[in-house]
Structure formats: C-alpha cells, structure tokens
Amino acid sequence: MSSTLYTFPISHFSEKARWALDLANYPYQLNPLVPGQHIQTLKPLVNDLYVPVLETETGIIQGSGNILDLVEEKAFGHKASAEEKLMEEKIDTQIGKSLQTLLYHFILDYPDIVGKLFLLKPVSLSETVGPPEHFDLIALSLKRRYKITPKNLEVVKQSLDEGSKELLEIYKSRKFFNGDSFGRVDLTVASLMGMLAEPKESPAYPWFASVQMPDSFLTWRKELGLELLFDRIKEFYKEFRTQSK
Numbered sequence: 001m002s003s004t005l006y007t008f009p010i011s012h013f014s015e016k017a018r019w020a021l022d023l024a025n026y027p028y029q030l031n032p033l034v035p036g037q038h039i040q041t042l043k044p045l046v047n048d049l050y051v052p053v054l055e056t057e058t059g060i061i062q063g064s065g066n067i068l069d070l071v072e073e074k075a076f077g078h079k080a081s082a083e084e085k086l087m088e089e090k091i092d093t094q095i096g097k098s099l100q101t102l103l104y105h106f107i108l109d110y111p112d113i114v115g116k117l118f119l120l121k122p123v124s125l126s127e128t129v130g131p132p133e134h135f136d137l138i139a140l141s142l143k144r145r146y147k148i149t150p151k152n153l154e155v156v157k158q159s160l161d162e163g164s165k166e167l168l169e170i171y172k173s174r175k176f177f178n179g180d181s182f183g184r185v186d187l188t189v190a191s192l193m194g195m196l197a198e199p200k201e202s203p204a205y206p207w208f209a210s211v212q213m214p215d216s217f218l219t220w221r222k223e224l225g226l227e228l229l230f231d232r233i234k235e236f237y238k239e240f241r242t243q244s245k
Contacts, residue, residue, distance in 0.1 A: 094163030
C-alpha cells in the first residue's frame with residue numbers, strides 16, 4: 001500500500017510537502033481536497049483539520065515540516081543542520097503563515113476568484129466559475145482561522161517584510177542557503193513564496209493562471225521589491241522541481 005498525501009491544490013504548505021516527497025522519489029497517491037469539504041475526509045485521521053496530511057502504513061504525519069523530516073535524507077542526501085531547521089521554522093511562520101492571511105485578505109472580496117482557486121482541476125482564464133457552495137460560511141471561517149483583521153494584517157505584513165528582506169540579503173550573496181547544495185531552506189522559500197513568484201513549474205500555477213488577481217494584490221506584490229528573490233525561486237523550480245503526480 002502506498003501512502004496518501006492530502007492537499008489543497010493551491011496550498012503552499014501542501015506544495016512544500018509534495019515537492020519533498022517528489023524529490024525523494026517517495027511513493028504516494030495524491031488526494032487533493034476542496035477547502036470546507038476537506039473536513040469530512042480529514043476528521044477520521046487528525047484532530048486539527050489542516051493539510052498537508054500524509055497517511056502511511058505506519059501512521060499519520062501532519063504538517064509540511066514533519067513530512068520533510070521523513071524524507072530529507074533521500075531528498076537532499078543528508079540531514080539538515082540546526083541552523084537550517086531554525087531558519088525553516090522561521091520562514092514557515094514569517095512567510096508561510098503570513099501569506100495565508102494575506103492571500104485570503106486579498107481574495108475573499110472576490111467570490112468568483114475563490115471559486116476558481118478552490119476547484120480540484122484548474123480551468124482557463126476565460127471560463128466563469130461561481131463562488132464555492134456555502135461561500136459566506138467559508139469566508140467567515142477563513143477570516144477567523146487566519147485572523148484577518150486590520151490590526152493583525154499590519155502585524156503579518158511587517159512579519160513578511162522583515163522575513164523576506166532577510167532572505168533577500170542571504171540570496172544576494174549565495175545561491176543556496178547552506179552554501180553548497182539545494183536544501184530544506186531553499187525548498188521552503190521556493191514553495192511558500194511560489195504564489196508570489198509564479199514559477200510555471202509549480203503544480204499550483206494553472207490555478208493562479210486561471211484568475212485575474214485583484215489590483216490591490218498586484219500592487220502590493222510589486223511594492224514588496226522582491227524581484228531578485230522571485231528570480232531565484234524560479235531558478236529553483238526549473239532546476240529541482242519534478243512532479244510525480
């Protein structure tokens with residue numbers, strides 16, 4: 001029996017886990033879920049209903065970092081250093097969690113965009129898709145889960161700004177975080193910021209290409225001033241992203 005990876009198609013934390021499994025040639029079945037409808041599927045498996053979740057013969061592994069722990073030696077050829085692990089955790093919080101809040105902040109006023117991004121299979125830019133079923137309830141749930149309030153938005157914007165500027169300085173001076181080879185930190189940066197850099201090799205790219213993001217999002221992304229970092233992320237995807245599913 002091969003393992004099953006439960007994801008959301010556009011989830012950057014799901015991509016982090018999926019990329020690691022692919023890099024390690026780890027056998028798994030991909031089971032993409034629709035946000036909201038995922039509750040019924042995940043309830044028998046985990047207490048906290050978030051993805052990614054990897055169901056294996058020996059147990060359940062939840063969270064991208066824990067899934068990376070399972071395959072890191074096969075994926076990268078060695079275990080990460082303490083410095084790499086600390087930086088990964090910092091990026092998860094400062095970049096990954098901040099972007100969850102900010103993405104939903106920008107799109108929840110556009111039910112048709114949410115409708116397209118929540119599909120299990122992407123459609124074309126010209127196709128029209130209505131909002132997800134029970135959209136008002138889903139939007140309320142997301143606002144609560146990700147603390148989308150004016151006060152918290154300022155906090156997460158500052159957190160993202162500080163974290164991304166630190167990464168910008170690091171990648172100005174070297175290609176890989178550890179100085180030698182593609183590792184956990186590089187994969188984490190690329191997968192979690194993929195929604196901003198939009199590399200075409202990302203599995204989520206067809207979903208984001210199917211929508212016209214709000215002008216407020218596009219202006220904000222441009223004002224981040226992270227083009228050098230986005231270019232490095234695109235390089236990582238071209239060189240190291242192979243998909244098994």
